[in-house]
Amino acid sequence: MSQSYNRGLIEDFGRWKEFSAGMWAWIFHKFTGWILIGYLFTHIAVLSSAIAAADGQTIVVGGETVNAYTGTLQGLESLFIVRVMEVGLLAVAVFHILNGCRLLMVDLGIGLEAQDKSFYASLVLTGIIVVASVPTFMQGVGL
Amino acid sequence: MAEHYSSFTPGGTMWLLQRITAAFLVVVLAFHFFLLHFVNHAADITWQGTQMRMQDLGYFLTMVLFLITAAFHGINGVYNALVNQGLSGTPKKVVLAVLTLAGLALVIQGVYVALVMRGMV
Numbered sequence: 001m002s003q004s005y006n007r008g009l010i011e012d013f014g015r016w017k018e019f020s021a022g023m024w025a026w027i028f029h030k031f032t033g034w035i036l037i038g039y040l041f042t043h044i045a046v047l048s049s050a051i052a053a054a055d056g057q058t059i060v061v062g063g064e065t066v067n068a069y070t071g072t073l074q075g076l077e078s079l080f081i082v083r084v085m086e087v088g089l090l091a092v093a094v095f096h097i098l099n100g101c102r103l104l105m106v107d108l109g110i111g112l113e114a115q116d117k118s119f120y121a122s123l124v125l126t127g128i129i130v131v132a133s134v135p136t137f138m139q140g141v142g143l
Numbered sequence: 144m145a146e147h148y149s150s151f152t153p154g155g156t157m158w159l160l161q162r163i164t165a166a167f168l169v170v171v172l173a174f175h176f177f178l179l180h181f182v183n184h185a186a187d188i189t190w191q192g193t194q195m196r197m198q199d200l201g202y203f204l205t206m207v208l209f210l211i212t213a214a215f216h217g218i219n220g221v222y223n224a225l226v227n228q229g230l231s232g233t234p235k236k237v238v239l240a241v242l243t244l245a246g247l248a249l250v251i252q253g254v255y256v257a258l259v260m261r262g263m264v
């Protein structure tokens with residue numbers, strides 16, 4: 001039996017103060033993965049406005065009559081809260097990608113001694129990429 | 144403490160598929176983000192623009208494959224995490240059925256929307 005299965009009671013979330021870096025990485029990876037699949041369902045639902053658009057339907061956004069798809073997407077993008085949630089989604093996605101690559105390396109047996117460091121590196125890099133992307137994600141939105 | 148955390152049984156088929164889809168997703172997700180947030184800004188997306196991109200067969204097929212891979216990776220991830228937390232017996236079978244149906248519905252709806260965008264239905 002591989003040692004990976006014998007996690008004992010440490011997974012009791014009430015004992016979070018005792019969690020190691022690897023345990024935190026695993027928890028973050030779970031949460032981000034679940035958020036991403038949840039978003040995928042939402043994303044396809046929003047894009048489904050294409051069906052109405054292809055049918056020639058229009059909606060009114062800001063007093064202007066526009067195509068149902070263009071209107072749905074631009075209507076959402078014009079909301080400050082949607083932009084904030086998009087930045088949040090970016091953070092979640094970037095962490096999941098970077099940490100996912102880290103997991104792939106671990107599985108291949110690369111850099112096993114640097115597992116903790118590479119987790120911290122994933123966090124720092126996620127922070128930098130997200131902060132650097134904020135201007136682009138917030139472009140042209142009013143409060 | 145273990146040295147290696149995973150929701151999957153290492154070496155299993157699902158474990159392998161989760162890793163293969165992950166490797167594919169890294170590339171396509173990065174492409175998707177850059178194209179729709181940095182090349183074309185999300186706020187400027189229009190029906191015409193989407194229809195034009197979907198006219199390209201390579202782009203269309205990439206998006207459909209992206210949808211299928213992400214749906215599989217996400218649903219498989221959730222299922223394995225639940226099994227890892229001790230889901231077993233009948234509840235396990237029910238969860239698998241519900242997740243499979245949800246995944247299929249997602250893919251069918253997504254492919255239909257992609258076909259509409261390409262003007263094929």
Ligand code: HEM
Pocket residue numbers: 029030031032033034036037040096097098100101103104148149150151161162165166168169170172213214216217218219220221223224
């Ligand atoms: C883009 C690059 C991605 C990479 C490199 C990646 C990598 C991984 C890896 C290696 C695992 C297995 C973790 C383990 O053994 O416990 C995993 C789990 C998971 N991934 Fe991804 N993934 C990516 C994108 C996505 C996307 C787009 C979604 C959503 C549609 C997603 C949803 C999930 C979920 C739900 C899990 C299960 C988490 C858990 O254990 O509870 N991932 N990912």
